[in-house]
Amino acid sequence: MFELLGISPQALFGQLLIGLINGAFYAMLSLGLAVIFGLLNIINFCHGALYMMGAFVAYLALQHLGLGYWPSLIVAPVVVGAFGMMLERTMLRHLYKLDHIYGLLLTFGLALVIEGVFRNEFGASGLPYGIPPTLSGGQNLGFMFLPNYRAWVIVASLGVCLATWYVIERTKLGAYLRAATENPTLVQAFGINVPRMITLTYGLGVALAALAGVLAAPIYQVSPLMGSNLIIVVFAVVVIGGMGSILGSIVTGFTLGVVEGLTKVFYPEASSTVIFIIMAIVLLIRPTGLFGRAH
């Protein structure tokens, strides 16, 4: 049957694996978006720009401080997360009571500003960032050559996704967070500092984006445009998964990565469109997304 479609089973497995790897990035980015939307009600359009900042912090840390890849995995999310918290404190928190559209406009504007600043400073064609020596090379799996670094990306992304899901859905801290979004006044009455918690949550979402940026740096060019190339797809992933649904964004991220990968084999011209076709269909059939609940 596979041969009928013009592709051998070996090649198909290879493409499935590649799809999973790309899905890992979609999952990590859409996870951050889902956390921020679910708990803050902000459509964080500057997520792509913050992902790009994560990659740039890694690049600059290597160039100017001699910090390699592994420390950057910690440093970049912390730095960019702090930057995100500053954004939240100074700008975003004024918008919580307003319509979604205001948050969307503000963050979209921020994305353009951040990207513009980086493009002006570093140009558009990108900067090189090597694969860490411990992860260079790859394994021959028989049906494909799997670069070690890509394998690491899947593992790291799955780990981070599951940890985030666990913290928010299964721990006491997560319970506070969810309660705070449900009824902030009541939670505050119990003596919990809700505004600070919201700031930290936004910081966490942003840090996830920055972490994805560091993971992406050795694969893609560290370029001011890397975020905008990805963010629209990631938004589609969030919409398909159901706005604000954490598990939904993880599952959808990986699934759509695979779907996109398969499209690249059977009809590559459509590979940049297929996700939006699925989004349109899902919105028609289930307007709240696959995992979303109607409010």
Added chain:
Amino acid sequence: MRGVKSVKALGLAAAVALAAGTAQAQVSDGVIKIGVLTDMSSLYTDLAGAGSVVAAKMAVEDFGAAAKGMKVEIVSADHQNKPDVGSAIARQWYDADKVDVIVDVPNSGVALAVNEVTREKNKVFLVSGAASSALTGDKCSPNTIHWTYDTWALANGTGRAIVKTGGDTWFFITADYAFGHQLEADTSAVVKEMGGKVLGAVRAPLNTPDFSSFLLQAQASKAKIVGLANAGGDTVNSIKQASEFGIVKGGQNLAGLLVFLTDVHSLGLPVAQGLIFTEAWYWDMNDANRAFAAKFAPQDKGIHPTMIHAGVYSAVTHYLKAIEQAKNDTDGKAVVAKMKSMPTDDKLFGKGTIRADGRHIHDMYLFEVKKPDESKKPWDYYKLRATIPAAEAFRPVDKGNCPLTKS
């Protein structure tokens, strides 16, 4: 066609005669307005973009326009790689803003659209950034000159060199728009002509971040050569990821069909070393080029000039020379005819000619990217493998199917 030509010649003669008494009177509103239409925000920004504006300004300065009493103004805009945006800007420039000539326009899709608008409005279009050989082929226009390079020249230079050294089976990863298709078609033709075989091709959407899926298909094809019929960020990402997936270690070789200096800079020599490709110009080839680069780089964030920047400089210089002699910038066809009638000569491209189909003819070069230890200074990236003489570098004028060359 002969009749049309002689009418054109008459018109030109009349214009020159009229202008003789009133030196600048025929230059529309006394100002020669040059519009640099380029990519200011996306993947071609560094290889053209703001640098093309710098190059145009340097051409005007070096020409000494002010001292000669010519008023030249430069405007620029971002076409966002969208043909509709590009042609809308071109219309506005020609109709409302009195722009006389549009230069650069990287992205063949946009260039082909501007080509038609320029023909309709009878202005001048000097192409440096775009690659499609259709601009001097079946889409050729009496208002357009294609200056720096084209897909045929790239295919011919790189394709020929690679097939000669044994790379006779090819698989293409092609950018899915006018330019990529043309580059793939032109290269396939060269490969087949030389007795090689094309095993397959895959069309990747423009601005794809991840090429691994396409690279796996290339790997599975077992072709000796993976031809990258793309440009800018797409080329950079495909080369970088090809090294990650061990394409070259697995015995296949990459052929970057369109690689720019800025791409090599962005990849870094450890990844880019050994790549072979064809270009029209390199900054470190002679003293004139080095002097140009030294003056150019500080004005463009340290980016050293690419062949596109040099082409903008050279084309604008020749345009100003033609205007100086014709004393007329209102009739685009007449200006282009004048430009074709004069041999070209400037410090960057040296001596050359412009053919009836609008193709600027000059030498092309086959370069190889240096190994990291061969590079002695910043931006020291290429070594020259071969010079492709002007007579062989471009598609023969009778093979292009350009209506202008048929009488």
